[in-house]
Amino acid sequence: MGDAGTDTALAVDAARPSRREQILRAAARLFAERGARAVGVDDVGAAVGVTGPAIYRHFASKDAMLAEMLLRISERLLAGGAERVAAAGADPAEQLRSLIAFQVDFAVDNPALITVHDRDLGSLTPDDSARVRRLQRRYVEVWVAVLARLHPGEDAAACRARAHALFGLVNSTPHTAGRLPREALGALLTAMAESAATAPSPRP
Known part of the structure; x- marks a missing residue:
């Protein structure tokens, strides 16, 4: 049996969306608000708290x-x-x-x-x-x-x-x-x- 605090932390980590999922959710929100053509990679990065270039570790392009x-x-x-x-x-x-x-x-x-x-x-x-x-x-x-x-x-x-x-x-x-x-x-x-x-x- 694990420590209760450790088990809780693991459960929270498991429930937390991956960075890739966070990027997709933020992009969906921004694309819906402005249209995909009006949103840049930097905009998506800012919405998830990373620099635009960091997005390219997950996606080749917008x-x-x-x-x-x-x-x-x-x-x-x-x-x-x-x-x-x-x-x-x-x-x-x-x-x-x-x-x-x-x-x-x-x-x-x-x-x-x-x-x-x-x-x-x-x-x-x-x-x-x-x-x-x-x-x-x-x-x-x-x-x-x-x-x-x-x-x-x-x-x-x-x-x-x-x-x-x-x-x-x-x-x-x-x-x-x-x-x-x-x-x-x-x-x-x-x-x-x-x-x-x-x-x-x-x-x-």
Whole structure:
């Protein structure tokens, strides 16, 4: 058994984000506020308390920082969404509730990342942009598979449109963050998303 003080210090160290993670969080905040093109490496360094050149020990360039940020978002959503569906069992209604809760948590906690994605995805290199878009398409299809089971009368295109509409609703947090307490905003988005996701298909 270790000393209690040492154990506490180790726990704090384990919970503390790495310097790389600190850089990405600061960059996301600054990119959201000003746009990636208006932010320099020195700005990001100042936000985490290091000189600009020290950033290059972690990232080759600001563009590499942006690429990793957006790739991480896409990988995180795809992996998390698939895990939520698998953990929810065979009931598509429960799968949907789990997916919505997952997306709402992400959107409420990461409005800056949503802003950066929407505004700066086009700044990525063609290869990085293609990687992000492939991951995003796979994440959408996780939702489409669940929605298709809930709405057997809808074809894949209609379920895909429904999924994108849900993302637009839930990912509205850059415009609403801070206007309601986190719990209240999450509950509101969840209720609205569940209502939209389960609304009957319109008659032709």
